[in-house]
Amino acid sequence: MFETKTVNGIEIIEISNAWGKAEISTLGAHVMSWTPVNEKPVLWMSKKSYFEPGKPIRGGIPVCWPWFGGVKKPSHGFARIEKWDHAVYELENGATMAVLTLDQAELADFPFHAQLAVTMGKSLEVVLTVVNKGETPVTVSGALHTYFAVSDIANVRISGLDGAAFEDRRASAAQVTGHVQDGEVAVDAEVDRLYTSTTADVIYSDLGTGRSILVEKLGSYSTVVWNPWIEKAKAMPDFGDQEFRKMICIEAANAGSDSRILIPGVSHTLAQKITVL
Ligand code: BG6
Numbered sequence: 001m002f003e004t005k006t007v008n009g010i011e012i013i014e015i016s017n018a019w020g021k022a023e024i025s026t027l028g029a030h031v032m033s034w035t036p037v038n039e040k041p042v043l044w045m046s047k048k049s050y051f052e053p054g055k056p057i058r059g060g061i062p063v064c065w066p067w068f069g070g071v072k073k074p075s076h077g078f079a080r081i082e083k084w085d086h087a088v089y090e091l092e093n094g095a096t097m098a099v100l101t102l103d104q105a106e107l108a109d110f111p112f113h114a115q116l117a118v119t120m121g122k123s124l125e126v127v128l129t130v131v132n133k134g135e136t137p138v139t140v141s142g143a144l145h146t147y148f149a150v151s152d153i154a155n156v157r158i159s160g161l162d163g164a165a166f167e168d169r170r171a172s173a174a175q176v177t178g179h180v181q182d183g184e185v186a187v188d189a190e191v192d193r194l195y196t197s198t199t200a201d202v203i204y205s206d207l208g209t210g211r212s213i214l215v216e217k218l219g220s221y222s223t224v225v226w227n228p229w230i231e232k233a234k235a236m237p238d239f240g241d242q243e244f245r246k247m248i249c250i251e252a253a254n255a256g257s258d259s260r261i262l263i264p265g266v267s268h269t270l271a272q273k274i275t276v277l
Pocket of ligand 1: 056069075076145169192193224226251
């Protein structure tokens with residue numbers, strides 16, 4: 001089942017089925033919430049998030065594309081601030097699939113087609129497929145920039161990245177490259193890590209709730225783990241000062257050396273599948 005409502009001129013698709021509930025904004029093809037039955041919400045959303053055309057939403061699953069980070073403005077690309085078209089399908093297995101598409105954007109400098117398919121069944125699957133509709137190859141980067149809700153950041157342990165090389169992308173980092181993850185990731189300060197060569201699935205455990213979540217990915221050799229911590233949270237107008245305690249971003253990325261060359265007519269797919277264990 002699904003319904004749509006309009007807030008600030010932006011359509012929100014509300015999905016519900018036997019597996020749970022989800023909300024998807026057509027601004028940015030952005031999954032704003034996902035709550036499986038008998039579970040607390042899996043995704044985090046800032047109480048101070050903007051929700052207006054032209055501004056990114058802070059929380060849920062931002063679609064960062066066709067570039068990752070601040071290499072150009074706006075940060076993380078234009079896909080997350082554009083209005084996407086949508087269609088919703090009820091699948092025979094009881095899952096619901098919303099398909100969002102984007103074919104043009106003022107800031108685009110090559111013709112493209114982007115599609116985000118969000119399927120809510122037992123898991124939440126988010127599949128971004130992009131095609132270069134032009135005649136010359138282009139290089140793109142991006143991420144499914146998922147914000148997970150946690151009881152307290154001190155309770156979070158992330159496994160699956162042990163031994164993976166990472167770049168430390170904090171402004172304060174003495175050295176960006178040359179780091180290797182040792183054991184689980186725990187967060188007790190700002191973390192902005194680009195794991196540069198990993199296809200691994202990740203599990204994060206929340207020791208406060210006892211809940212573990214499996215985060216699988218496809219089409220990605222890079223994973224980003226981000227928590228802004230105190231100072232950076234304070235510096236962001238759309239992020240509450242204490243909200244960093246309640247979230248962790250685990251992102252399936254095509255970032256840095258994992259940027260992709262899109263040959264004309266050939267598609268690339270980046271996907272994330274989230275399951276409460
Ligand atoms: C992360 C980056 O993916 O996104 C961080 O690694 C960045 O460096 C963060 O601060 C949030 O970006 P934005 O543009 O949504 O504020």
